[in-house]
Amino acid sequence: MEHMGIEPGRIQFSWISSAEATKFVDVVNKVTDAIKELGPNRSFVKPETKVA
Numbered sequence: 001m002e003h004m005g006i007e008p009g010r011i012q013f014s015w016i017s018s019a020e021a022t023k024f025v026d027v028v029n030k031v032t033d034a035i036k037e038l039g040p041n042r043s044f045v046k047p048e049t050k051v052a
Helices: 021-038
Strands: none
């Protein structure tokens, strides 16, 4: 994914059974915290254009 401009920490996979609601909440919170720490992905931000 790096060759597409996506940092490694932005994509995470986890196997969670439908019976593991607590694990699902924990994984979502951990992934959300990790993404927030990375901040915006600058690879996908459009450059500002100046209007004359």
